[in-house]
Amino acid sequence: MNRKTTKKVDESTLTTLCAVCRGAFLDAKGVHLRRADHRQLVKDVCTYCQTRYGFDYYVQPIVRKSKMTGKENRRETEPA
Numbered sequence: 233m234n235r236k237t238t239k240k241v242d243e244s245t246l247t248t249l250c251a252v253c254r255g256a257f258l259d260a261k262g263v264h265l266r267r268a269d270h271r272q273l274v275k276d277v278c279t280y281c282q283t284r285y286g287f288d289y290y291v292q293p294i295v296r297k298s299k300m301t302g303k304e305n306r307r308e309t310e311p312a
Contacts, residue, residue, distance in 0.1 A: 245290050245291050245292055246268055246288055246289075246290060247279045247280075247288070247289055247290075247291050248276040248277065248278055248279045248286055248287065248288050248289070249265075249278055249279065249280065249286045249287070249289050250278040250281060250283075250284035250285060250286035251284070251286065252281065252284065253278050253279075253280045253281055253284075253286070254286065254289070257289075257291065262293055262294050263291060263292070263293060263294065264291075264292045264293070264294050265289045265290070265291060265292075266289060266290045266292065267287060267288070267289055267290075268287075268288035268289060268290055269287075269288060272287050272288060275287060276288065
């Protein structure tokens with residue numbers, strides 16, 4: 233993937249997170265955070281705590297790929 237290609241992002245995952253709530257998401261396994269706009273200057277109210285201000289993030293689940301080695305693949309494809 234090069235710089236000119238863009239990744240499709242589900243807009244429904246757009247969430248505003250303050251620094252404290254962002255830390256909780258970073259500690260959680262299976263979730264990937266990505267800033268929506270790195271040039272964002274105005275902070276919004278946090279979606280979760282609704283007391284502090286933060287930036288917009290895309291919250292995306294991490295897709296785990298199955299780990300199959302070459303030996304396992306060969307065993308399945310070789311005739312018995």
